Amino acid sequence: MTSRRNFLKACLATPLLAATPRLTLANTQMPWTLTASKTTHRLVPGDDYQDASVWTFNQTVPGPELRVKKGETLSVDFLNQLDEGSSIHWHGIRNINAMDGVAGLTQPEVMPGGQFRYQFPLNDSGTYWYHSHAKTWSQVARGLYGPLIVEDESDPAVDHDLVLMIDDWLLANDGTIDEASFGSLHDWAHGGRLGNWLTVNGESHPTIEVAKNSRIRIRLINAANARIFGLNIPATAFLIAEDGYPVPVKSTQDVVLAPAQRADFIVDLGTDDVTIFETGNNGPYPAVTLKAVDSDKPLVSKEVLRQPQPETPPTMIDVSIPLHMQGGAMGNLREATFDGELRPIRELAQTHKKAWAFNGKISHHHDHLAKINIGQTVSIEIWNDTRWNHAMHLHGHHFWIQKEDGTFLDGKRDTYLFGRGEKANLVFVADNPGLWLIHCHMLEHHAAGMAAVIEIT
Numbered sequence: 001m002t003s004r005r006n007f008l009k010a011c012l013a014t015p016l017l018a019a020t021p022r023l024t025l026a027n028t029q030m031p032w033t034l035t036a037s038k039t040t041h042r043l044v045p046g047d048d049y050q051d052a053s054v055w056t057f058n059q060t061v062p063g064p065e066l067r068v069k070k071g072e073t074l075s076v077d078f079l080n081q082l083d084e085g086s087s088i089h090w091h092g093i094r095n096i097n098a099m100d101g102v103a104g105l106t107q108p109e110v111m112p113g114g115q116f117r118y119q120f121p122l123n124d125s126g127t128y129w130y131h132s133h134a135k136t137w138s139q140v141a142r143g144l145y146g147p148l149i150v151e152d153e154s155d156p157a158v159d160h161d162l163v164l165m166i167d168d169w170l171l172a173n174d175g176t177i178d179e180a181s182f183g184s185l186h187d188w189a190h191g192g193r194l195g196n197w198l199t200v201n202g203e204s205h206p207t208i209e210v211a212k213n214s215r216i217r218i219r220l221i222n223a224a225n226a227r228i229f230g231l232n233i234p235a236t237a238f239l240i241a242e243d244g245y246p247v248p249v250k251s252t253q254d255v256v257l258a259p260a261q262r263a264d265f266i267v268d269l270g271t272d273d274v275t276i277f278e279t280g281n282n283g284p285y286p287a288v289t290l291k292a293v294d295s296d297k298p299l300v301s302k303e304v305l306r307q308p309q310p311e312t313p314p315t316m317i318d319v320s321i322p323l324h325m326q327g328g329a330m331g332n333l334r335e336a337t338f339d340g341e342l343r344p345i346r347e348l349a350q351t352h353k354k355a356w357a358f359n360g361k362i363s364h365h366h367d368h369l370a371k372i373n374i375g376q377t378v379s380i381e382i383w384n385d386t387r388w389n390h391a392m393h394l395h396g397h398h399f400w401i402q403k404e405d406g407t408f409l410d411g412k413r414d415t416y417l418f419g420r421g422e423k424a425n426l427v428f429v430a431d432n433p434g435l436w437l438i439h440c441h442m443l444e445h446h447a448a449g450m451a452a453v454i455e456i457t
């Protein structure tokens with residue numbers, strides 16, 4: 001393996017061993033416990049490589065699969081056994097503000113040896129995930145994430161329901177995490193920390209056994225710091241949800257997933273194995289193989305997938321919030337306000353490690369981009385005036401995406417990938433009170449200035 005940057009690698013050989021069964025807490029009594037601690041984990045197989053030192057929830061990468069039913073209350077005791085502060089954010093959940101897990105905004109960091117109980121109702125079904133929300137650029141890159149699945153009675157019947165958490169790790173030549181590059185100003189001002197080793201559920205090209213001719217729900221989650229994945233499922237496949245939210249059922253084998261985004265597919269397997277490939281980064285790279293095996297278990301009948309009832313986007317906007325994104329390498333940001341003073345970009349980068357600004361300002365959690373009255377309909381009018389892609393994530397709400405020509409995309413999202421130069425409006429009803437972060441989910445961009453807070457009262 002080479003450590004050449006920015007080119008993804010994957011295990012090309014078909015693995016001989018089936019994937020380790022995923023740990024789930026679903027059959028035990030709540031409150032569940034998620035303990036953040038350090039352990040070792042093998043990312044690259046083979047005698048020439050070593051175990052990597054990872055930071056995990058409950059000693060596994062990813063953390064345990066949390067699976068609950070819509071309407072249930074999730075109750076999780078978070079114990080921090082790391083030697084720095086941490087917290088848990090429940091990505092995509094329209095949460096109670098105090099449970100949103102943003103360290104320094106909705107709660108103090110949970111300090112080493114400390115604990116915090118997260119307890120909140122789950123009113124939306126779909127595919128979500130949880131991850132650290134303190135020093136995310138380091139903590140998420142080291143493995144502090146896991147899936148959160150909310151089931152609904154009306155979910156289509158399937159034989160297998162598979163969560164596939166995809167990550168790219170930046171590894172040194174011996175298969176351990178490349179420590180020296182953490183905090184690299186280059187990454188912060190360019191495309192973020194891009195890895196060189198692809199894993200699915202913490203394993204390199206795992207094989208998962210599934211029944212021949214079965215119907216499978218595949219829940220794809222991009223857990224990478226900054227990598228945009230293209231995923232291809234060479235089978236009879238239907239996209240049914242994005243970011244947990246139902247979209248019109250579409251026959252397709254491909255999806256692009258920016259960091260933090262999710263996509264749900266229904267796949268009707270035949271008698272052959274199916275290998276899902278990563279196709280967006282000079283590959284293709286095999287990501288995971290579904291091995292079709294004989295099974296005695298009766299299969300579900302493959303019912304026609306129901307189209308969702310679309311929620312109509314609002315026609316009247318109460319508050320428009322312009323958000324002009326600038327900065328990064330090859331950008332047009334010359335100076336920005338930081339700590340109350342206008343400072344040149346060179347000083348911002350070299351002294352403060354800031355490289356990006358919203359509306360000419362690099363804000364702290366206490367300065368709010370906008371104050372919104374509860375119930376108002378809001379349009380955040382974003383202009384990505386940079387040479388980089390950005391995966392913008394709004395906490396506590398799901399938004400419609402209005403393109404520059406005024407049309408809306410199907411369905412709502414919690415994370416939207418802005419291409420270079422793109423303008424689009426994130427439209428939502430501010431029905432959830434609190435202080436809500438809006439930020440780039442390319443985690444180095446967030447750390448280097450791409451974040452703001454919206455206050456809803």
Ligand SMILES: [Cu+2]
Pocket residue numbers: 389390391440441442445446450
């Ligand atoms: Cu970004």
